Amino acid sequence: xxxxxxxxxxxxxxxxxxxxxxxxxxxxxxxxxxxxxxxxxxxxxxxxxxxxxxxxxxxxxxxxxxxxxxxxxxxxxxxxxxxxxxxxxxxxxxxxxxxxxxxxxxxxxxxxxxxxxxxxxxxxxxxxxxxxxxxxxxxxxxxxxxxxxxxxxxxxxxxxxxxxxxxxxxxxxxxxxxxxxxxxxxxxxxxxxxxxxxxxxxxxxxxxxxxxxxxxxxxxxxxxxxxxxxxxxxxxxxxxxxxxxxxxxxxxxxxxxxxxxxxxxxxxxxxxxxxxxxxxxxxxxxxxxxxxxxxxxxxxxxxxxxxxxxxxxxxxxxxxxxxxxxxxxxxxxxxxxxxxxxxxxxxxxxxxxxxxxxxxxxxxxxxxxxxxxxxxxx
Amino acid sequence: xxxxxxxxxxxxxxxxxxxxxxxxxxxxxxxxxxxxxxxxxxxxxxxxxxxxxxxxxxxxxxxxxxxxxxxxxxxxxxxxxxxxxxxxxxxxxxxxxxxxxxxxxxxxxxxxxxxxxxxxxxxxxxxxxxxxxxxxxxxxxxxxxxxxxxxxxxxxxxxxxxxxxxxxxxxxxxxxxxxxxxxxxxxxxxxxxxxxxxxxxxxxxxxxxxxxxxxxxxxxxxxxxx
Numbered sequence: 283x284x285x286x287x288x289x290x291x292x293x294x295x296x297x298x299x300x301x302x303x304x305x306x307x308x309x310x311x312x313x314x315x316x317x318x319x320x321x322x323x324x325x326x327x328x329x330x331x332x333x334x335x336x337x338x339x340x341x342x343x344x345x346x347x348x349x350x351x352x353x354x355x356x357x358x359x360x361x362x363x364x365x366x367x368x369x370x371x372x373x374x375x376x377x378x379x380x381x382x383x384x385x386x387x388x389x390x391x392x393x394x395x396x397x398x399x400x401x402x403x404x405x406x407x408x409x410x411x412x413x414x415x416x417x418x419x420x421x422x423x424x425x426x427x428x429x430x431x432x433x434x435x436x437x438x439x440x441x442x443x444x445x446x447x448x449x450x451x452x453x454x455x456x457x458x459x460x461x462x463x464x465x466x467x468x469x470x471x472x473x474x475x476x477x478x479x480x481x482x483x484x485x486x487x488x489x490x491x492x493x494x495x496x497x498x499x500x501x502x503x504x505x506x507x508x509x510x511x512x513x514x515x516x517x518x519x520x521x522x523x524x525x526x527x528x529x530x531x532x533x534x535x536x537x538x539x540x541x542x543x544x545x546x547x548x549x550x551x552x553x554x555x556x557x558x559x560x561x562x563x564x565x566x567x568x569x570x571x572x573x574x575x576x577x578x579x580x581x582x583x584x585x586x587x588x589x590x591x592x593x594x595x596x597x598x599x600x601x602x603x604x605x606x607x608x609x610x611x612x613x614x615x616x617x618x619x620x621x622x623x624x625x626x627x628x629x630x631x632x633x634x635x636x637x638x639x640x641x642x643x644x645x646x647x648x649x650x651x652x653x654x655x656x657x658x659x660x
Numbered sequence: 661x662x663x664x665x666x667x668x669x670x671x672x673x674x675x676x677x678x679x680x681x682x683x684x685x686x687x688x689x690x691x692x693x694x695x696x697x698x699x700x701x702x703x704x705x706x707x708x709x710x711x712x713x714x715x716x717x718x719x720x721x722x723x724x725x726x727x728x729x730x731x732x733x734x735x736x737x738x739x740x741x742x743x744x745x746x747x748x749x750x751x752x753x754x755x756x757x758x759x760x761x762x763x764x765x766x767x768x769x770x771x772x773x774x775x776x777x778x779x780x781x782x783x784x785x786x787x788x789x790x791x792x793x794x795x796x797x798x799x800x801x802x803x804x805x806x807x808x809x810x811x812x813x814x815x816x817x818x819x820x821x822x823x824x825x826x827x828x829x830x831x832x833x834x835x836x837x838x839x840x841x842x843x844x845x846x847x848x849x850x851x852x853x854x855x856x857x858x859x860x861x862x863x864x865x866x867x868x869x870x871x872x873x874x875x876x877x878x879x880x881x882x883x884x885x886x
Binding site for chain 2: 365378
């Protein structure tokens with residue numbers, strides 16, 4: 283073959299490959315759009331999370347404040363609700379019949395309160411509720427058995443919610459309304475460039491039933507949409523979809539916790555190369571592990587993942603929304619993260635009083651936490 | 661008792677097992693396989709073969725306890741299998757038959773029952789701040805000690821309803837709600853499963869010569885920490 287012709291074919295082939303790759307990238311980046319879900323506009327019944335209440339105590343109340351005060355939505359917080367028992371179920375000590383009946387009781391409480399739209403704070407719970415509704419759809423006899431068990435145990439009956447969503451779905455739905463009210467954007471005050479934000483989606487949000495998550499399991503957009511709308515830059519790193527390593531019984535047992543920290547470390551090592559300014563997560567457990575395992579790795583190996591000895595701050599979606607809306611970081615509980623958030627506050631240009639960080643009600647001095655041996659805090 | 665027939669009574673087993681082609685994608689994606697000697701493909705293959713002695717070996721082995729139930733395998737399997745659901749069914753049968761006590765990982769279920777399980781019936785939630793300390797959970801870090809030491813003042817400042825009888829974060833769960841949970845547990849098999857875990861653990865503790873009573877006793881410490 284003459285050299286000139288060979289070069290032309292090569293160029294033609296190259297162009298075709300390039301076009302194909304560009305098309306693939308476009309198709310990939312828009313794939314999430316085929317996974318949309320119905321999210322009710324208003325009037326929600328809120329189900330609390332075991333982990334979030336305890337490990338980030340102000341987060342759920344901040345969520346309710348944002349929904350009620352900033353977005354003018356009606357969301358009901360019921361004193362009669364309980365755990366869904368999801369952590370126990372996924373650790374193998376609770377039968378499926380038990381968790382189905384506990385969930386049925388939650389539905390009954392929602393009915394009593396006059397609501398039809400169920401909002402779940404926990405990603406594990408969201409997976410549980412979704413799995414149970416799918417089970418009842420395909421195996422109606424299981425719904426009948428659950429109804430009978432609930433009646434015998436509590437005298438209650440229930441109607442299935444019209445709309446079931448995770449709490450982060452609502453922040454996603456109203457991301458533009460929040461963007462219209464924010465005082466700060468995900469942009470570096472110093473350089474004017476978008477901050478690099480890692481999104482971590484809890485496995486049970488969409489890996490079990492991809493059609494129930496915005497963007498599905500491969501390209502979840504529920505948090506990436508917040509980053510895009512609020513001015514940040516998404517970080518796409520190799521282990522983006524890897525589990526945080528909760529592992530239920532693996533974390534709950536001190537002897538097995540190596541599983542958990544190892545999986546988080548895999549993610550940190552992978553994302554560090556992209557210089558993330560912030561991690562956001564939609565799962566209570568993931569938020570906790572991605573925060574605390576950074577502390578543990580710093581103690582074990584002397585390794586930190588942020589700049590100048592700091593870690594990478596880890597926030598929930600409503601903590602991020604709250605910060606951008608102008609809530610005082612120490613009123614929304616950011617002092618309860620082990621990884622200091624101050625580097626992020628500085629980048630965002632948020633002014634804060636460092637002396638307020640460790641105060642109680644009415645300015646009462648509460649001392650200071652012990653300083654970790656390696657991880658810089660405050 | 662035919663173990664395969666018992667597994668086939670569990671809806672999760674039937675939903676989890678279609679026709680495995682042994683491609684190994686589940687193992688490739690599995691966070692547990694990445695860090696422990698665990699292979700979900702092998703487990704699915706064993707139950708698919710239906711060999712009773714192989715299933716019995718699984719029920720008595722550590723193997724079924726390594727899964728973290730992230731369910732990444734459900735997303736990835738090209739044939740619609742869910743090894744994680746099969747694991748759930750195997751774990752349930754292992755406890756219900758008492759075979760869990762034959763493996764060191766299975767024995768650890770006592771520690772989970774006595775933490776998460778008991779918390780549910782005491783507080784209405786799987787986790788409760790008063791039960792978490794840095795001796796059992798050192799990864800909580802110094803910020804947790806600071807929170808625990810100042811929790812009344814700090815949680816008041818942060819707007820929670822800690823120990824209060826009203827709606828809100830960390831409120832007391834009402835006796836009526838706790839009674840509902842207890843009744844549901846009695847009605848649907850959770851109480852029975854808790855009793856099995858305690859009963860077999862007592863026998864194993866005696867066999868190993870470790871003190872066994874309740875709460876965080878010596879046997880709890882042993883299975884929780886080692």
